[in-house]
Amino acid sequence: MATFVEVHPDNPQPRSVAQIVDRIRQGALVAFPTDSGYALGGRLDDQEIKDRIRDIRRLDDRHHYTLLCADFAQLGQLVHIDNSVFRAIKAATPGPYTFILPATKEVPKRLLHAKKKTVGVRIPSHPLSMALLAGLGDPMLISTLLLPGEEQTPTFGWDVKEALDHVVDIVIDAGDVGTEPTTVVDLSGDEAVIARRGAGDPTPFE
DSSP, X not given: OOEEEEOOSSSOOHHHHHHHHHHHHTXXXXXXXXXXXXXXXXXXXXXXXXXXXXXXXXXXXXXXXXXXXSXXXXXXXXXXXXXXXXXXXXXXXXXXXXEEEEBOTTSOXXXXXXXXXXEEEEOOOOHHHHHHHHHHSSOEEEEXXXXXXXXXXXXXXXXXHHHHTTXXXXXXXXXXXXXXXXXXXXXXXXXXXXXXXXXXXXXXXX
């Protein structure tokens, strides 16, 4: 059964965050709230995390996994960004956007899109996501918690626990969260392409 942890939505308790971070370092798969609904996540360098996320969501090789970053310093180590792309991302983050970009050699090949050699990156604004990243000191591998057949992410932690009790290690509840996933913007080509419309306003990229 998954461990259920309740934290304050605006000021996550440092002790709880530290305990969760320790579990993540040990290989735990966590379901946690972000600024665009719930996500599944764990250590970037843990092969099993990707496999477990893939199995839960029934994903294929065309899926873009996302690297959750604390800031631009981390993001810049993982993807190639030119000046115009930097300005566009800077204006929209932190917030509910995922950006598809060419990956650097710092990203394990198994996490890249099979054909495009790209990966998703984002910088969240949710206090819990930020606290977890600060505690880890490294980006996290994540995927929006969109279960097969569902169009929205869960709203409450207990709903997540009920659905995923035996396939994740920790479920974190930080109060009510939105149900829209991130807006996904593909910036890997000559022009921006809105790959998914979600919580972030796509207008600046159209």
